[in-house]
Amino acid sequence: xxxxxxxNLSKAFGGLKAVNNFSxxxxxxxxxxxxxxxxxxxxxxxxxxxxxxxxTSGTIRFLGEEISGLPPFKISQRxxxxxxxxxxxxxxxxxxxxxxxxxxxxxxxxxxxALLRTPRFTAEELRVTxxxxxxxxxxxxxxxxxxxxxxxAYGDQRRLEIARALATQPRLLxxxxxxxxxNPAEVRHMVQLIRFIKEKYKLTILLxxxxxxxxxxxxxxxxxxxxxxxxxxxxxxEIRNNPVVLEAxxxxxxxxx
Amino acid sequence: xxxxxxxxxxxxxxAIFYALVKIMQFNGILTPYWQLVLDQALIIVIGALGLSIIxxxxxxxxxxxxAFYGIGAYTAGALDKVYGNGNMLFFFLSLLIGALVAxxxxxxxxxxxxxxxSDYLGIATLGFGIIVRVGMENGNKxxxxxxxxxxxxxxxxxxxxxxxxxxxxxxxxxxxNFIFSTYGRACISIREDEIAADVMGIDTTRYKIxxxxxxxxxxxxxxxxxxHRYPFLHPASFxxxxxxxxxxxxxxxxxxxxxxxxxxxxxxxxxxxxLRVVLGQDFIDWRGVIYALILVxxxxxxxxxxxxxxxxxxxxxxxxxxxxxxxxTYAGSGN
Numbered sequence: 350x351x352x353x354x355x356x357n358l359s360k361a362f363g364g365l366k367a368v369n370n371f372s373x374x375x376x377x378x379x380x381x382x383x384x385x386x387x388x389x390x391x392x393x394x395x396x397x398x399x400x401x402x403x404x405t406s407g408t409i410r411f412l413g414e415e416i417s418g419l420p421p422f423k424i425s426q427r428x429x430x431x432x433x434x435x436x437x438x439x440x441x442x443x444x445x446x447x448x449x450x451x452x453x454x455x456x457x458x459x460x461x462x463a464l465l466r467t468p469r470f471t472a473e474e475l476r477v478t479x480x481x482x483x484x485x486x487x488x489x490x491x492x493x494x495x496x497x498x499x500x501x502a503y504g505d506q507r508r509l510e511i512a513r514a515l516a517t518q519p520r521l522l523x524x525x526x527x528x529x530x531x532n533p534a535e536v537r538h539m540v541q542l543i544r545f546i547k548e549k550y551k552l553t554i555l556l557x558x559x560x561x562x563x564x565x566x567x568x569x570x571x572x573x574x575x576x577x578x579x580x581x582x583x584x585x586x587e588i589r590n591n592p593v594v595l596e597a598x599x600x601x602x603x604x605x606x
Numbered sequence: 607x608x609x610x611x612x613x614x615x616x617x618x619x620x621a622i623f624y625a626l627v628k629i630m631q632f633n634g635i636l637t638p639y640w641q642l643v644l645d646q647a648l649i650i651v652i653g654a655l656g657l658s659i660i661x662x663x664x665x666x667x668x669x670x671x672x673a674f675y676g677i678g679a680y681t682a683g684a685l686d687k688v689y690g691n692g693n694m695l696f697f698f699l700s701l702l703i704g705a706l707v708a709x710x711x712x713x714x715x716x717x718x719x720x721x722x723x724s725d726y727l728g729i730a731t732l733g734f735g736i737i738v739r740v741g742m743e744n745g746n747k748x749x750x751x752x753x754x755x756x757x758x759x760x761x762x763x764x765x766x767x768x769x770x771x772x773x774x775x776x777x778x779x780x781x782x783n784f785i786f787s788t789y790g791r792a793c794i795s796i797r798e799d800e801i802a803a804d805v806m807g808i809d810t811t812r813y814k815i816x817x818x819x820x821x822x823x824x825x826x827x828x829x830x831x832x833x834h835r836y837p838f839l840h841p842a843s844f845x846x847x848x849x850x851x852x853x854x855x856x857x858x859x860x861x862x863x864x865x866x867x868x869x870x871x872x873x874x875x876x877x878x879x880x881l882r883v884v885l886g887q888d889f890i891d892w893r894g895v896i897y898a899l900i901l902v903x904x905x906x907x908x909x910x911x912x913x914x915x916x917x918x919x920x921x922x923x924x925x926x927x928x929x930x931x932x933x934x935t936y937a938g939s940g941n
Contacts, residue, residue, distance in 0.1 A: 399805050400805075401801065401805065420804070420809075421801075421804040421805045422804050422806075422807050422808055422809045422810065425804075425805055425807035426807045430806070433802070437801065437802040438799070438802070439794065439799055439803075440799075441794075441797075441862070441915060442791075442795070442798060449788075449791055450788075450791040450794070450795040451795075451807055451808070452788065453788050453791065453807065453808050454808070456788040458788075463783060463784060463788065463789055464780050464784060464787075465783070466923065470787070474787075474788075477788070513806065
């Protein structure tokens with residue numbers, strides 16, 4: 350069964366069709382890149398999948414079940430996690446609490462356990478803290494666990510956002526420009542990191558990225574959007590030589606150098 | 607259950623505070639007048655902790671906190687006045703009902719208005735506060751016992767220092783336990799970034815309402831105690847200016863700090879009374895000027911509030927301290 354099936358998805362803001370007839374199927378364990386010029390509608394697709402926007406038309410099925418129209422928190426609880434293009438951490442909280450906060454729907458004590466700090470509360474807090482620390486360790490952030498998220502370096506904030514997304518125990522991870530603003534060495538690390546978490550947590554990944562080095566390297570398939578529509582699909586090699594894609598990025602008459 | 611060191615220090619600090627008050631009572635330093643001020647300070651601590659949950663920790667701006675304080679006061683006061691006869695059990699029951707009614711009203715108005723954000727929410731809660739004030743002024747037309755614009759008296763004065771002190775301690779501990787739990791973390795994540803919290807699986811509407819209801823129920827409880835400590839209730843005690851007092855305490859203390867709220871609440875109540883004494887009868891009108899100045903200066907010097915998200919160690923429950931790096935002692939990987 351495909352992890353994600355999007356059929357004829359459209360989203361209009363007034364007269365502007367931000368996403369138009371978008372269809373995409375993701376199979377278990379794939380890494381697919383979503384690329385396109387600025388304003389092509391890539392982030393809108395993410396916002397539609399995660400429930401921040403309601404689709405104007407079309408369907409989104411996750412693991413065979415319709416999810417379009419559900420509120421974001423329910424979609425998250427079903428197993429879709431994301432990061433944001435403009436990092437959205439819980440900035441005033443510690444690194445550890447950024448991760449622990451999103452364990453919330455899977456906490457196994459109730460309100461009164463919390464108020465009275467029962468043994469069940471203590472045991473569950475210990476379990477959650479351990480799991481959060483394991484995630485931080487996997488992303489090499491464990492030594493910063495007690496720092497404020499706002500005080501982390503940019504690259505660390507990007508990794509913390511991924512750690513937080515993984516804490517929701519997703520099957521599908523949506524990464525919105527994870528390597529934005531990074532230098533080539535940092536991009537290489539990010540590529541390794543994404544491969545590592547994909548294997549370790551058995552993820553399917555959909556990735557928006559502008560760094561061509563990264564998508565060419567990482568993705569098995571690419572989907573190219575422009576003006577809200579898919580203009581090309583294929584392997585990185587096919588896309589690299591596709592004249593329609595070159596035109597979208599560089600204008601008419603461009604050729605591969 | 608084993609108490610952590612910080613909790614022991616909390617009880618130790620409370621015991622010392624209690625002993626000091628008792629000694630001062632015994633020596634006559636603490637006159638009945640200042641005793642009344644101290645009791646009022648503790649009552650305000652309970653109410654302000656409620657707003658701290660709503661605004662300081664969950665980030666929902668409320669300008670109507672005194673309305674819930676008033677709902678609790680009038681509910682508990684009127685119940686006990688009519689049915690109580692000085693019975694302690696009924697006194698506690700009336701406090702509980704006062705808090706529940708305030709919480710219930712918060713739930714009913716919270717459902718529609720908590721969809722609003724920051725300033726709009728402030729305006730909506732402000733409007734609600736005005737409605738409640740008008741309701742109190744005209745309440746006697748429905749229930750003569752409420753007294754309307756002339757105020758209500760006759761509630762048995764059953765609350766005294768020992769009891770208020772113990773109630774305040776219990777509330778501080780419960781609020782602390784709430785904040786340092788997954789529920790507290792859910793609320794704080796909403797304050798930090800509501801969209802991110804939603805996308806990360808936290809039912810933001812639910813926790814905004816939970817925080818609002820809990821906070822308003824605490825205001826209602828504080829109001830109920832107030833009604834049993836001050837013989838005369840008047841709608842003017844629960845108007846917009848009172849809401850503003852609560853807001854000042856939470857903001858001046860530092861958003862997201864229980865320590866800040868508690869200390870500022872006590873400091874604020876005493877400051878108002880000390881100014882009354884220092885200024886004397888002739889200059890009492892200057893009080894408003896002076897405390898406004900203190901407010902302006904402190905917000906310029908420390909815009910983040912006195913404690914800005916920090917807590918005294920004794921208000922932090924036992925943390926699961928995970929040493930970072932290699933020397934970690936916990937084993938296994940959970941489920």
